[in-house]
Amino acid sequence: MSLFCKERSALPGLNLSLGFTLFYLGLIVLVPLSAAFLKTFGMTWDEFAAAVTSPRVLASYKITFFASLAAALVNSVFGLLVAWVLVRYSFPGRRIVDALVDLPFALPTAVAGIALTAIYAKNGWVGQFLDPDGAHRILPHGIKLAFSEIGIFIALTFIGLPFVVRTVQPVLEELEPELEEASATLGANRWQTITRVLLPELFPALLTGFALSFARALGEYGSVVFISGNMPMKTEITPLLIITKLEQYDYRGATAIAVVMLCASFTLLLLINLIQKWSRRHHRV
Template sequence: MKTKWKQFSVLPGFSLTLGFTIFYLSLFVLLPLSAVFLKTATMDWGALWAAVTDPRVLASYKLSFGAACIAALMNVVFGLLVAWVLVRYSFPGKRVIDGLVDLPFALPTAVAGIALTAIYSENGLVGHYLQSLGIKVAFTPLGIIVALTFIGLPFVVRTVQPVLEDLDTHVEEAAASLGATGWQTFRRVILPELYPALLTGFALAFARALGEYGSVVFISGNMPMYTEITPLLIMSKLEQFDYAGATALAAVMLLASFVLLLFINLIQWRTGRRYAVKG
């Protein structure tokens, strides 16, 4: 009896598609990333260590990773709320709000930065009232978090929304009929189903915020040791023709981002596997 290994497909076979996949990833992902490390390798160890551990650079690391993490966590909370409202309720203007969620995707980052700076500056529409309360947003780390939250919200909403749409509401009704409170139903019934999607949304929002430049450069004020992000330092070194120093900072950001995203993906994989076993 002959075993049928090949299956009909409208696309080319496995070997050809795999070849195209490797070629595409090598050309547009692996080669540019490897160029960063190859350029960095031209520096001697002392110069490399001095470039990546300069106090000004360390301050930019702390600000970039800290603001990106805070913004991603905020987007997890508010992105879940937005997705919940869009999925579970019907109200006038729902399609308009649903479309506005994708606005940060299409809006040029420079335009977003200028708009946020105008709104949250001391004389801005919102910043004027916040200033009277002693809260300054523009040209502070808080302004950077606001900008990163703005550009990262759609990643969480669009990741969680399909999962909520597929979630069976009868399970929630069954939990309520068994005496579970609203919080217990959310924590033990809904949240386990949403947890992998929330982790994915967090990872996407974090990665997007970590590499953001256009919207942050306007609202941050770019003050060294205070509101200067690492991408701005990389651009400054490129403008000074310090390509080795710029690629050294880029290599550090790449390695740190890879480790963090790998850790998040491992948590997501273990969580999904645990829930699959329980199911």
């Protein structure tokens, strides 16, 4: 009995298609990732531990993971709201708003970083009203946005929003408005309709959008490097630290940190996928 089920397809047979698939994934994904691991094999365990647990590296882990997590959580909430408005309401300029969601996809990250810095710096359109040294600050003590942890959070939120919106939007389009009407007819209030009817359907897609936004934020460099200030132990993100070590010809140290980030990202994504699988199975039951 064949291990694979044969189905009609316009593409070549399974063996040929599977061969091309494995070759392409191996060439594009596995070979580069394997190179990072092989580079660290030349280090002893003590050298590896010292490279990935120094105070400067641990500080970069902290700011990178916490800022990425915070940005992904905020994007999950507001991305759902944006997707809801785009799907459920018709208003003038809807197509323009829908196109603006994809802007962080198309905009070069360096351009995004420069634009955000220009807006939130102490002399920027927004920063001058909030920065402690701003020309027209409106708060007694001010809030420093650029060159701080808040600036990193703003940049990561900016680049991660489209992942949530574009993941949730197709699921919302498939949800019939009649479900909400039926829920109201049966006596449910708005909160009960949201929590018991809509969220169970949207949760897998929302979790996927959160995972994509979080993963994208972990590896972001271009938009953060301008607005963060790059102060070691304070606003230095891990991707920037990797670049710094490469510029210092510390290739082993850079690949060691990259391996840690890779393993952490893979573990988190695997965990989220398991939660997503469980939620789908639980919803079916």
